[in-house]
Amino acid sequence: xxxxxxxxxxxxxxxxxxxxxxxxxxxxxxxxxxxxxxxxxxxxxxxxxxxxxxxxxxxxxxxxxxxxxxxxxxxxxxxxxxxxxxxxxxxxxxxxxxxxxxxxxxxxxxxxxxxxxxxxxxxxxxxxxxxxxxxxxxxxxxxxxxxxxxxxxxxxxxxxxxxxxxxxxxxxxxxxxxxxxxxxxxxxxxxxxxxxxxxxxxxxxxxxxxxxxxxxxxxxxxxxxxxxxxxxxxxxxxxxxxxxxxxxxxxxxxxxxxxxxxxxxxxxxxxxxxxxxxxxxxxxxxxxxxxxxxxxxxxxxxxxxxxxxxxxxxxxxxxxxxxxxxxxxxxxxxxxxxxxxxxxxxxxxxxxxxxxxxxxxxxxxxxxxxxxxxxxxxxxxxxxxxxxxxxxxxxxxxxxxxxxxxxxxxxxxxxxxxxxxxxxxxxxxxxxxxxxxxxxxxxxxxxxxxxxxxxxxxxxxxxxxxxxxxxxxxx
Numbered sequence: 389x390x391x392x393x394x395x396x397x398x399x400x401x402x403x404x405x406x407x408x409x410x411x412x413x414x415x416x417x418x419x420x421x422x423x424x425x426x427x428x429x430x431x432x433x434x435x436x437x438x439x440x441x442x443x444x445x446x447x448x449x450x451x452x453x454x455x456x457x458x459x460x461x462x463x464x465x466x467x468x469x470x471x472x473x474x475x476x477x478x479x480x481x482x483x484x485x486x487x488x489x490x491x492x493x494x495x496x497x498x499x500x501x502x503x504x505x506x507x508x509x510x511x512x513x514x515x516x517x518x519x520x521x522x523x524x525x526x527x528x529x530x531x532x533x534x535x536x537x538x539x540x541x542x543x544x545x546x547x548x549x550x551x552x553x554x555x556x557x558x559x560x561x562x563x564x565x566x567x568x569x570x571x572x573x574x575x576x577x578x579x580x581x582x583x584x585x586x587x588x589x590x591x592x593x594x595x596x597x598x599x600x601x602x603x604x605x606x607x608x609x610x611x612x613x614x615x616x617x618x619x620x621x622x623x624x625x626x627x628x629x630x631x632x633x634x635x636x637x638x639x640x641x642x643x644x645x646x647x648x649x650x651x652x653x654x655x656x657x658x659x660x661x662x663x664x665x666x667x668x669x670x671x672x673x674x675x676x677x678x679x680x681x682x683x684x685x686x687x688x689x690x691x692x693x694x695x696x697x698x699x700x701x702x703x704x705x706x707x708x709x710x711x712x713x714x715x716x717x718x719x720x721x722x723x724x725x726x727x728x729x730x731x732x733x734x735x736x737x738x739x740x741x742x743x744x745x746x747x748x749x750x751x752x753x754x755x756x757x758x759x760x761x762x763x764x765x766x767x768x769x770x771x772x773x774x775x776x777x778x779x780x781x782x783x784x785x786x787x788x789x790x791x792x793x794x795x796x797x798x799x800x801x802x803x804x805x806x807x808x809x810x811x812x813x814x815x816x817x818x819x820x821x822x823x824x825x826x827x828x829x830x831x832x833x834x835x836x837x838x839x840x841x842x843x844x845x846x847x848x849x850x851x852x853x854x855x856x857x858x859x860x861x862x863x
Contacts, residue, residue, distance in 0.1 A: 408537050408541075409642075411540050411544045412544070412641065413641045416641065418548070419547065419551070420637075420702060421702050422551050425631050425705070428633065429626030429628070429630030429633065430496065430498050430499050430557060431557050432637070433495065433618075433621040434495075434502035434561070437495075437499075437503055438503055439510065439610065441482045441489075441507075442479065442482050442507075442511065444607065445475050445479040445482045446607075449470070449471050449595055451521065451599065452599035453471055453521055454524050465585055465586040466587075466591065467595065468585040468586075470588060470595055471595075472585055473587055475514055479514045479515065482511070483508065483511055487503070496626075498556075498558060505562060506564060508565055509568045509569075512565075512568040512569055512571075512572045516535070516571055516572055519579070542570060543563050546566060609746050611750060612776075613640065615750065615753055617632070619754070620761075631706060631708045632769060634706040635712040635716055638713060642686055643720065665793060672795065673795060673796055676728040677844060679724040679727060680721075681804045681807075683722070683724025684805065684808050686721070688808045689831070690713065690717035690720070691812075692812050692816050692819065692830075694711075695819075696819055697713075701823075712770045715767065716773060716774065723777060725797075726781040730742050730780075732784075732792055732795065746780065752779060756775060759772075760772050785797070803841040803842040804842075807834050807841060814830040
């Protein structure tokens with residue numbers, strides 16, 4: 389296991405991912421404020437609809453490429469070529485289905501126009517994602533991070549031009565189409581002489597079959613993320629969809645954190661899952677601790693500052709979103725805690741078990757949403773989401789403890805909870821200040837507390853401090 393390469397990849401993914409998500413968050417807030425509840429509800433509906441259909445272009449073949457390519461680089465050309473061919477055909481089929489099914493869904497003309505445009509955009513992006521998966525397999529994620537960041541930057545610049553030009557919601561979707569097409573062309577020009585994919589039709593069926601555990605889980609997971617918005621789009625007004633989405637998407641912007649923190653570790657975890665169970669367990673337990681610290685601290689901070697944060701970010705246009713944000717804020721903590729447990733199943737060849745949990749969660753979320761929303765309104769939709777995320781966490785925990793190893797997660801939490809409590813008190817005392825100031829000061833309290841209380845975080849803090857000194861030229 390090349391720890392330097394892992395560190396380099398993790399750093400590249402971390403820096404580019406954080407910058408990209410920060411840009412996306414800022415632009416997303418401007419878009420939400422600019423559109424208001426009704427048009428933003430239409431925008432969220434179109435994105436959820438298109439994002440759900442394009443999932444079926446994947447079926448796990450890209451993730452299978454990462455797994456098998458991490459173990460044996462000789463198979464990568466075949467896997468890469470077959471993946472691109474398969475996804476091209478499937479993406480075309482998915483787009484046709486989008487166009488067909490948007491009519492019986494009863495969406496207005498604005499949503500339909502956005503579906504047509506975004507549908508083409510996400511088809512290009514689906515192929516780009518396979519290129520990023522290829523670089524993940526060969527542990528050259530610096531290149532993938534660069535292209536992904538450039539894509540985010542293009543969308544941001546074009547979107548701000550649309551907003552400054554006072555154009556409508558449909559025009560915003562053109563920014564995604566233009567960006568994804570340009571990135572596809574740049575990837576082709578940059579890699580045509582370096583990557584030589586091979587197509588082997590005879591092995592394609594076997595690859596699709598072996599990739600299904602990854603693909604079905606991915607479909608279940610991303611439908612789960614979008615299902616509450618989709619259900620509301622069919623049963624509620626666009627204003628209600630907008631109010632719910634303003635809170636939920638704010639938390640969703642942070643859900644990238646667990647996948648970002650574990651992406652660079654996947655090749656190593658796949659290897660350790662077969663060769664060294666003890667090191668695999670120790671690594672996962674450390675990942676769980678760090679993810680829990682990020683997730684719990686983030687949820688606590690959002691919960692305490694939900695009111696001033698929503699009013700400040702959305703200029704008072706989405707005050708009805710405040711109680712929803714307080715509920716869905718806990719989705720971040722639960723997602724971070726469950727993600728590493730799910731990765732145990734993925735990297736020890738138990739992907740089907742993870743898929744079963746996610747699939748049953750999807751059914752449970754639909755039942756709870758349809759039951760609780762009529763009783764409690766869109767607050768019921770938020771409660772349903774958090775209840776099902778609790779179910780996912782305990783489902784993964786039970787499967788890991790029973791079938792893999794006696795993972796020790798509860799001992800990782802006391803210091804994290806104590807530091808988060810100190811942060812919560814600080815944020816509450818400072819909630820009359822600008823929410824950015826309150827969050828920053830409370831975050832500093834959390835960092836000081838967690839470093840003082842926990843040895844692992846103390847080591848990370850010392851390492852980070854030394855790196856800062858090194859970059860600054862101080863010995």
